[in-house]
Amino acid sequence: MTPEINLEAFWNLSYGLYVITSQLDGKFNGQIANTVIQVTAEPPRIAVSISKKNFTHDFISHSGAFAVSVLDESTPMTFIGLFGFKSGRNIDKLSQVSFKKGITGCPLVLENALSVLEAKVIEQVDCGTHTLFIADVVGAEVLSKGHPLTYADYHLVKKGKTPKNAPTYRSPESAIKKERGEKAMTKYKCNVCGYIYEPALGDPDNGIAPGTAFEALPVDWVCPICGASKEDFEPED
Ligand code: FE
Numbered sequence: 700m701t702p703e704i705n706l707e708a709f710w711n712l713s714y715g716l717y718v719i720t721s722q723l724d725g726k727f728n729g730q731i732a733n734t735v736i737q738v739t740a741e742p743p744r745i746a747v748s749i750s751k752k753n754f755t756h757d758f759i760s761h762s763g764a765f766a767v768s769v770l771d772e773s774t775p776m777t778f779i780g781l782f783g784f785k786s787g788r789n790i791d792k793l794s795q796v797s798f799k800k801g802i803t804g805c806p807l808v809l810e811n812a813l814s815v816l817e818a819k820v821i822e823q824v825d826c827g828t829h830t831l832f833i834a835d836v837v838g839a840e841v842l843s844k845g846h847p848l849t850y851a852d853y854h855l856v857k858k859g860k861t862p863k864n865a866p867t868y869r870s871p872e873s874a875i876k877k878e879r880g881e882k883a884m885t886k887y888k889c890n891v892c893g894y895i896y897e898p899a900l901g902d903p904d905n906g907i908a909p910g911t912a913f914e915a916l917p918v919d920w921v922c923p924i925c926g927a928s929k930e931d932f933e934p935e936d
Pocket of ligand 1: 889894
């Protein structure tokens with residue numbers, strides 16, 4: 700008999716939060732990931748699990764290198780939103796932050812980072828939805844002293860939500876139910892960055908006319924500040 704898998708058991712696993720970047724053909728991209736681990740000390744070797752759907756995945760897979768910025772606990776949600784909730788297919792994320800080019804050619808994001816590491820991939824393990832990139836560290840630098848942001852901080856303190864492509868994603872059913880039960884023309888707040896959608900104002904910059912109820916927004920509408928999706932919004936009381 701197969702033992703029951705209680706998914707809540709996974710929630711007690713602890714993680715950090717990192718910006719993972721790479722470069723390909725002179726282009727840069729980056730994303731947020733919580734799945735960086737050190738696998739050996741000698742040689743210094745790390746691994747990261749990245750969704751195959753993510754743009755950064757292709758950059759790492761083809762260039763064979765990536766960089767990691769370890770985020771400080773004071774990192775603003777707008778910064779996390781830029782890397783975590785927007786796709787590099789649509790915007791140049793690195794043009795909006797300070798970085799320096801590392802020896803692998805990957806951009807090392809300096810903003811909100813306690814330390815940066817860069818690594819060359821030695822093995823790509825196909826894990827189904829994700830690839831586990833195992834890599835030798837070729838550069839590592841401490842930028843400032845502080846406390847690293849943990850995945851638990853991100854969820855509990857900052858009320859962040861997990862993007863769908865993260866390995867630890869869980870469906871926000873309660874949020875969807877809440878949304879369905881709410882009356883039209885309620886204001887909605889972005890849980891990622893705090894932006895408030897006001898139906899009376901709409902979102903004219905993105906083609907949403909004033910007077911449009913949150914419920915009537917297209918499913919692919921995203922937070923104009925951080926790029927979070929509709930399901931990352933909750934009604935304002
Ligand atoms: Fe937002």
